Amino acid sequence: MTTELRTVSKDELDAWYTALEWAFGGLKESADERRLWHELVDLDRSLGVWDGDRVVGSLGTFALGVSVPGGAVVPAAGITMVHVASTHRRRGLLRRMMRRALDDYREAGEPLALLTASEPDIYGRFGFGAATRRLSATVDSTRVRVNAPAGTDDIALSVADPVAAAPRCEELYARLVPRRPGMLERRPGWERLPLLDPPGEREGASARRCLLAERDGELVGYARFALRPAFRAAGPEGAVVVHDLEAATPAAYAALLRQLMEMDLMSTVVLRDLPVDAPLLHLVSDVRRCDLRLQDRLYARPLDVGAALAARSYATELDVVIDVADDVCPGNTGRWRLSGGPGGAVCARTGDAADLALPVRVLGAACLGGASLTALAGAGLVVEERAGALAAASVAFTSPVAPWLPHTF
C-alpha cells in the first residue's frame, strides 16, 4: 500500500470532511455545522492521507487558547477530526499523522496539544492524559429541590432568543474563562459554536432557548436549554435538556438552576456537561436522585514540558525535580526542575537527582490541576524517588477550581 501524507488544501476540504463523516458512522452534520468547522480548522496544519485520489485518513488542527491554573490563557494545538478509513485501519496511519502533527506543533512553539477522544484508550500511547472530566446529571425534578442561597430572589430571570442574546452571553463567558482552567478562549468564529442547533440533532426536543439572569440590569448568568415534551397516561413527563449554564455569582447559578427545575410539565432536567465541582452538587436537596455520571473529557499533552509547566501557577510553593519519560517526543525525556508557587513558576532542565519519575501523559493529566498526582501514584503511574516529594507536589499541582471543558471540539 502506497499512501501519501500531506496537508489538505481548501479545494480538498469537502472530500476530506465527507470521508471523516463516514468514519463516524455516516453521520451527516448540518450545512451550518460543516461550514463552521471548515472555517475554524487550521488548514496549514491539518493533514490527510491519500490512497490514489481517495482520502483514507484525516487529522485536523485548531489553534486554541486554554485557561490554566492561575488564570493565564496558553496557546495550544487542538487535534480534531481524526479518522482512518476502515479499509486502511491498524496499519499505522494514525501513528504517522500524529507523529507529523506533534512535530509541527512543537516547531510552532505551542506548549500543549489538546483533544477530546471518541474512545479513551486511543491517545495515552501518544502522551495524552485525561486533564478534565465532566459530570452529567439526570435530575428527578419532581423530587429534588434547589436549596437556594440568600440573594437568589434578587436575580431577575427572562427568556431570550439565543442568537439575539449571544453577544451579552459571550461577554460574560469571556470573563469566566480565566476563572476556570480548561476553558477555551473564544477565538474569532468560536462564538458560533454554542448557537449551532441543527434540527436533526435535537432528539425530539425543541429549538434552543436562552434564560438570562440579571442583577440590577447586569448579566450575571445564562443557560441555554431545550424542552422535550412527553405526555404519558399518568401525566406529563417532559425533560429540560440543558446545553450550558454559566454564572458569575452563586445567586445567579441557583436562580437559573431553580428555574430549570421548576418548568411546568417537565419531570426531568438533563445536564450533560458539568464541572466535577459544580455548585449543583451542594444545592440539590437529594443528590442521589440526580443520577450522576463521570466521564473523561479534555486530553492534554505537554509538547514542551518546560514551557507547559511554567505556563501555570501552583497552589503552594514547590521545588521538585521530575524525571519525565516521553518516547514519542524524546526532547521532553529527562529531568526537569520545577520551582514556583501561586505567583508563577519556572521549569528548566537539570542534572540533579529526581524527586518524582513519571511518563509524560501523567503530566498531561495533572497539568490543568485536575488529576491528583497522589491518585496517579496509587495507580503506579508516578514513582516517588524522594520521601515527601509526592505529597508536596500533589498539593501544589491541584487547582482550587476543577478544570473543565464546557464543550467538545
Ligand SMILES: CC(=O)SCCNC(=O)CCNC(=O)[C@H](O)C(C)(C)COP(=O)(O)OP(=O)(O)OC[C@H]1O[C@@H](n2cnc3c(N)ncnc32)[C@H](O)[C@@H]1OP(=O)(O)O
Ligand atoms: C481527536 C479525535 O478526533 S477522536 C476521533 C478518533 N476517530 C474515530 O474514532 C473514528 C473511527 N476510528 C478510526 O478512524 C481509526 O480506528 C483510528 C483513527 C481511531 C485509528 O487509526 P489507525 O490507523 O487504525 O491507528 P494505528 O494503526 O496508527 O494505531 C496506532 C495505535 O493505536 C491503537 N489503536 C488504534 N485505534 C484504537 C482504538 N480505537 N482503541 C484502542 N487502541 C487503538 C493501535 O492498536 C496502535 O497501537 P500500538 O501501535 O501502540 O500497538
